Amino acid sequence: MSAKIFACFRSTLAVIMMMLLGLANANAIEWPQEVTEKEGTIVVYQPQPESLNGNILQGRAAMSLELIDRDEPVFGAFWFSARIDTNTDNATVRDVKVTQVRWPESTEADEQRFTEVVEKALGSSSFNISMERLSASLANAKQEKQSLENIKNDAPNIIFRQQLSVLLSFDGAPQFREIEGSPYERALNTPFAVARNQQTKKLYLSSGTFWYTADNPMGPWQTTEYPPEDLVKMLPKPEDATPAKSASAPAVIAVNTATELVATEGKPRWKSLTEGKLLYVSNTETAWIREVSSGDMYLLLSGRWFKAKKEAGPWEFVRADKLPTSFNDIPPESDIGGLRVSVAGTTEADQAMLDAQIPQTAAIKRSETKLTVEYDGEPKFDAIPGTKVAYAVNTSTQVLKINGQYYAVDNAVWFVASAAKGPWTVADNIPTDEIAKIPPSSPVYNTTYVEIYDSTPEVVYVGYTPGYMWSYPYYGVPVYGTGWYYPPYWGRYYYPRPPTWGLHVGYNPWTGWNVGVSWSNGFFSVGVGWNAGWGNNYHPGRCCGGYYGGGYRRPVVINTGDINIGNSVSIGNRTNISNKVTKNNNISGNRVGKNNLYNRPENRVRNADSKKINNNLRQATHNKSRDNNVFADKNGNIARDNNGEWQNRNKGNWTPAPATKQRVETGLSNRDISKPVTMPSRPNTDMSRPNNMNRQMNNRNIDREGLNRSRNARQHGMAREGRRGR
Structure with a gap:
């Protein structure tokens, strides 16, 4: 055969x-x-x-x-x-x-x-x-089928380790703030629970199960079985916590630039696939493939392929429609069958592209939909080059200023106001032509994927496609993030922006994007946080807190004051390679119909009853x-x-x-009926x-x-x- x-x-x-x-x-x-x-x-x-x-x-x-x-x-x-x-x-x-x-x-x-x-x-x-x-x-x-222009595909720093490891990512230089009523400070610009003794400057890191200590935020970090008792009491104890020895703890690698980690359990174990044309590493959670004929190695990171001859690089971006033909022959039922969604031309990739075209929609009740925007001081706007749009930098809400009018997006609903501080009402229309000019290099680019379809005196019909959740079609496959680095805002409060790298993101055809697979940060399998409160110098974000860039939600809540990681992933589940998917760690509703923002419990009060409307x-x-x-x-x-x-x-x-x-x-x-006729x-x-x-x-x-x-x-x-x- x-x-x-x-x-x-x-x-x-x-x-x-x-x-x-x-x-x-x-x-x-x-x-x-x-x-x-x-x-x-x-x-x-x-x-x-x-x-x-x-x-x-x-x-x-x-x-x-x-x-x-x-x-x-x-x-x-x-x-x-x-x-x-x-x-x-x-x-x-x-x-x-x-x-x-x-x-x-x-x-x-x-x-x-x-x-x-x-x-x-x-x-x-x-x-x-x-x-x-x-x-x-x-x-x-x-x-x-359009691919984004000006999307950034430069390879991040790629680190290889032959042991279970986790990235401790800081958004720039580590920043600390005092924890009220304690001798400790906490790191604000990292997803993990990092504390520093104000007197000794000794640092501690906890996953809720393991404890680490260091003299410098950038490491080296060593495990300890004797963390300070007063600090331990400040962390909630996981309900399912079991005694763990330091010998089983993953290594911690601290970084403060765009970085991805490729960790193997021991030396890489290469296995053959597709009649010997491809090899893949079976003891890692990162898609790591070698094409036998050329000797090139390929990595899949945030939906993007990079290739190199050796681990040290240099790593070069490869479009998904330019991959070797042998990638199309990856068997769907194989251990790495899930990778087909990132290979242009496969059924799985084509389906993902179609999913991305179907909007999530809702009829929003004007009477039940409110918005309050909080700023760190007086509103401050930065102009977006090449447009008539400026965006507010000192708030967690995505606020745009266009021709003297103000527009804001909150959980995929547009609002309008005549002043930056409001009052805000649900918008019937927006300056679509100007908003469409916002480039991927802007941290408010995702707002271009939220639309207003129609309105009545009672409701406004709205919708969004996955671009609002930072997922984009790119030459036949979905990619996550624009690849651009968006600097955070620092003032009295800290407002981070959405990252492309460092979250170990992978796509599954049935659930969409998943973050935090077990070896990269899945050992933080419970929410960990300081019960001393938020303190005076940190603002958790108006609508949903934490690292979300304003105006959109995702369950990976980074540094909310609780410093809640929010993902529960078991070790050994190759989430972003196969179709074996864990629950509760989806970062956005990119798989069609899943995690619809409008249907989340906190948003449902805004939704009109479709049966009454129709x-x-x-x-x-x-x-x-x-x-x-x-x-x-x-x-x-x-x-x-x-x-x-x-x-x-x-x-x-x-x-x-x-x-x-x-x-x-x-x-x-006379028509050639082999050609489509509409x-x-x-x-x-x-x-x-x-x-x-x-x-x-x-x-x-x-x-x-x-x-x-x-x-x-x-x-x-x-x-x-x-x-x-x-």
Whole structure:
């Protein structure tokens, strides 16, 4: 069996297995869905999207009209424009506007009647679809795939250690502040609990389990089993703490510049993969690969690949679409199968790119949504070069000044005020053109990924894509962070900015970005903090505290006053290499539907009840007796998947579809049907007039290639949906 045939067989088998898993998912949203009118029932088969722009979905769908005065259903296709609302794992399709209808087997006399029934029914109904199915179906859509300009891909300092180790990262030179009521100071600009005796200058570091001591913040750090008792009492004792000997403690490596750590448990153990073309190190949590033919080594850090001939470097950035072809052959089920999401052109990478296009949305209640911005003194703004935008530097909230007006983003909601200190109200619109000019080199760049879609006197419809959470599509794969270093603000308070490096970030297709895998900082498996309070010289951040750069949340809370690390990861779980994922250490909602900011408990009070907002819409229902196997091709022909064979709908019957011809004659023009053709979207079309294309195209051969892609996407979406609850 050839490698290509074997790969195809393996892929097909994987899809079948995932489909079987999907059958057990009680929460699956099934298709087709139906709406009943007095004239009969309209059955809508799973939509086939053609584009997604913000929260506007455009596409087509096959349908059947079961009229009360006819024995046989009438099949047709319609093109539509609709809004989508996303909520955790599902999306609601509403405000459906039918822009084109085709009835291949209707008479001219019936077309107007059928069209009026469908337009009325769909316009007053809403449909639910899982995020997995929506994302997978967009694979067939003609999506705009842009990579960021001016993203920074310089390699960080890369340290190799042949023992379990952890980075003690300082944001610049170590900064200390007094802990009230004690003889100690604490380090502010690090994610870890570091204290210094004010008299002896002796330093102590705790993970909640292990203790370390040093004479200099930059080390060397040594373990100790006899930390000061008064300091121990200031730290909360972990509930699941077990006695630990210093001999099992990871080494601590202190750094104050952009650094990544590659730690192995002993000497690197290389294992062969993909017919000996690639080797990988099996005893590390960092993706570390060697291409045999060239001898080049590759590391994956924050979604970026770097290569070198030796550990000492120099390490050179390699775009994901320029990797050796052998990377595409990494088996999905292998120990490093999770790396495929970072290899451009793989199914996993393509799916991640589609996920990134679907916004998380919410309807925000004006009456329940408030914002207060706290500054360290009077508001202070820095201009962003090349724009008319300035941003506030002495606050944890992301505040922009544009043409004398003030705009702020808090948990993916825009606010507006006429003064820097407010009062703030939920914004109906923003100067989009100016905000779009903010470059990645600015610490407020992520605000360009938050949008306002629509508004009423009561609610504002908003949404964000993963760029708000610092995840970006870059030449076919997701990368984390812009690569730029954003200096923190120091005054009475300390406001750090979001980093790209030092968090040991890895991407998993099912949960998104994960931080703090066990060897880098996972041994800090509990929140640790000083119970002496925040003190006088540190401000924890207005909305959520700590190291978040203002205006967005993530559970890795660095230096909040509690100095809470907030991740619980067990040693040996190769989070960012395989698909074995730990819980509670996701840094953002980049995997579609997961960790939606709007649905976090502290934000839910702002959300309007979608049922009350859309109480004028009927919810389409699913009839279990119908199979989701009917499709509309790009020309509006209706086809059915009959156990892998395509059938045409022709004169009220399903017949085997003829082979596709290279060119066909239509009433429009001669087209090469191997190329995508999109029916024109005409929102202002007078739908009371019959579509004169219907009978002219009635005998056109179906687009097998396009239908095959639609079928595969539908199956893939079902498979992903089935894995949701695993």
